[in-house]
Amino acid sequence: MQILSITDLTGYLADLLESDPILSDVWVEGEVSNWSRAASGHCYWTLRQGDAQLQAVCWRQQALKQPRLPANGEQVLVHGHVSFWQGSGKLQLYVDLIRPAGIGILHAQVEALKQRLEAEGLFDPGRKRAIPSLPRRIGVVTSPTGAALRDILTVLRQRWPLCEVVLAAAQVQGEAAPESLVEALYNLYGVELDLIIVARGGGSIEDLWAFNDEVVARAIFASPVPVITGVGHETDTTVVDYVADLRAATPSVAAALATPNIAELRNELQLSTERLREAVELQLSEGRDDLVQAMRQLQHLAPQSRLDRDRQTVQQLRDRIQRGLTTHIAFQKLNLRGTRQQLEMLNPRATLARGYAVVRRADGSVVLSPESVADGDELLLELRDGVLGARVDHGIGPIG
């Protein structure tokens, strides 16, 4: 018989407990008592059921990840592993997950998985890829006999029959479902695709279980092309929905989100065709306008029209000269007439016509005063119609 040290024995106990497959991954339900949270952040409490009790500890790191910590008297469901702490000589449950007891173990497991995958970055919004707008090839992972496939194909036929569907059949429920889904996904990764739809019709949370499987989630994360999930009904959210690039509420919605609408494409096509026609018609009509303009210019520059224009110019000049000349002559005529009239007025003979006479001596000099002649001198009276001889007689007085 070998004598063991305490350290050896407690170490052996710890090793034994930690290597046990059941004890290293246990879910336990019980009532919380003696709850205490140390200054260090670690939590210690006793988990009870009737008279049975178990010491539980949750380290600070894990405690911080819990959405909410329990209080004394609450029923909780916890996950963790059992080990032996040499320091206190006690067997303890090392807890990494605490949930209210009511939610059930499946739910709690999903929560735990989500927490872990999220921490690893599998849900990172930054890595979500855009869904191609006109996919040519769509991979579909679903049951070949399910309503989900029928729904998807109906939507694809309506919206986007130009694409090709590559169906990778998989079991979507039951024990073998996760492995079957993973295989179908990896088979599709060997095919050239634009995107993948992972789908399953509605069912209970147990039915959708495979879509909460860690391996399936990681397989979706590994997809080289965008993945759209459409699992269950609107209200169901599974772990794969968080990993997928896009989550659709149902398989039909997944198919709709994956494709354009052919009716919209027809509109778009018609619009493009109209724009095409309008653009070319505009250019043609502009060309026509330019041509008309050029023809006008050409006509303007033609030799014949140049000659016509020159001839016209010459004619105009001639007309102007003519007009100028006529005006000039008329003016001169007027001028002449005026001068003549003036001249006429100065003609002494005009005075004679009114009855006056010019009196001259015999030598022809004009007599201007009576004293310049003596009685008996001979004078000549020049009248309108001739010359009259006369003799001076100062004795004849003035008339009147």
Add this chain to the structure above:
Amino acid sequence: MPRKTATAGDATPSYEALMQRLQHVVERLETGELPLAEALALYEEGVALSTRCQQLLDAAELRIQQLSVGVDGLTMTPWADE
């Protein structure tokens, strides 16, 4: 397991490629800075593209292949609905 990469086997341009080209043609025409002969050639190309797109939309029938793994790796066989 031998894994063969299946590729899309159609040599005809996709709707997407045709539509992209058509949009490019429309945009070039709309700048209105092309010589007339070029513009007319583009217009004809555009009309042909649009006709081709229309035909694709009208004639399209969803093709469904089932992927399976055999001794030769991945194979695709036409899948009959129902």
